[in-house]
Amino acid sequence: MKRSKKALSLIWAMQCVIGGFSAMAHSADVLDRIKEEKTITIATEARYAPFESVENGKIVGYDVDLMNHILEKKLPGVAVKQLDLPFQGILPGLDAKKFDFVVTAVTVNKQRVAHFAFTVPIAESTVALLKRENDGTITTLNDLSGKIVGSQAGSGQLQVLQEFNEKLKASGKPGIKEIKQYVSFDEAYADLANKRLDGVAQSLSNLGPLIKSRPGLFTTLKPMLGPTTYFGWVGRQDTDSASLVKLLSDGISEANKDGTMKALQQKWFGFVMDVPANKMPAPAL
Known part of the structure; x- marks a missing residue:
């Protein structure tokens, strides 16, 4: 039996809708998945006080406070799954997509910035x-x-x-x-x-x-061993992670400009650091 023109039009319309949903699902990136699942998985080295350390079984520190401040504003309702890992395994683990983002103090250098996406600076690392x-x-x-x-x-x-x-x-x-x-x-x-x-x-x-x-x-010693360098947080350098990197980098920039970052530095370091708010400087190393 031949299908009517009306039936064929209906089938075509349904296929378009299904195809549209499929395309939307395919285009979902890391940030979309985090929002949908209400969980972000973060890698940290919690043996790097005062950026991170463990107190009474809980990870605390400058990075943790800054991260929580940003996520409460940018991703309300999203839970944080924070992994405590040896530093040597953090960037390889990010590459292998074992977690969404690295929130720990990572020094920016030429080799890393060529392969990973850094946020704006969170502190000086000279x-x-x-x-x-x-x-x-x-x-x-x-x-x-x-x-x-x-x-x-x-x-x-x-x-x-x-x-x-x-x-x-x-x-x-x-x-x-x-x-x-x-x-x-x-x-x-x-x-x-x-x-x-x-x-x-x-x-x-x-x-x-x-x-x-x-x-x-x-x-x-008063003379420094090397040039001025900065710490940043790190994401993957791909289109899948680009929106998440931007969200967190923008959050750091806002915290720098509104005084939140300096207040947290005073709390955890006992002094404040003037670091660029708008972009990560090109690394000297």
């Missing part, structure tokens, strides 16, 4: 040299020749330390005796306190609260 306060053998950065210095494996701070070591050697000095790599900075601090290290390369923003919490034990 690297300083932490040493024992009573160690009179290190008074300038040149004194690091022949010393044992540590930093975190896979970190931007380690990269700065390695580049500084190359400059020492290029200037005709022996260079650092050994660069030790650690899973977490807490392990490096312990070795420094116990004289198994002579110094630790770490971001100055992390060191103020550490020195304050252990008076008389640690201090820093």
Whole structure:
């Protein structure tokens, strides 16, 4: 039996509707899925105080407060599933789509910015040299020749330390005796306190609260080990993640401009940092 023109028109219209729904579903990106599922999965390294640490079984810190402030405004009703992971696995895990976004302090460098999408800065990450306060053998950065210095494996701070070591050697000095790599900075601090290290390369923003919490034990050299650098949060550099990266980056920018960021910095660091609000500067490293 031949179908009537009316029936054929109805079938065609239904196919158009179904096709439209299919196209909409296919075009849904990470942010759309987060809104639909009411959950965002975040990766964090919770051993990086005061950005993140664990207190009474709960992740707390500057990044957490800033994230919650932004998500309450930008994604109300969305629950946060926050994963505590070793730093060395965070960016590979993001690449493998094991979570939606990285909310932890990640130093921007040329290699990372070529592969990942960074937000605007959340803080300055310029690297300083932490040493024992009573160690009179290190008074300038040149004194690091022949010393044992540590930093975190896979970190931007380690990269700065390695580049500084190359400059020492290029200037005709022996260079650092050994660069030790650690899973977490807490392990490096312990070795420094116990004289198994002579110094630790770490971001100055992390060191103020550490020195304050252990008076008389640690201090820093005034000259920085490397150029001015910044921390950002990280998403995947693809069209699927672009709207989520923009939402969180815009939230950081707004918090910077309205004073929220500085209030949280004062709370967690004991000082404030002037960081760009509108874009991430091109990395020097």
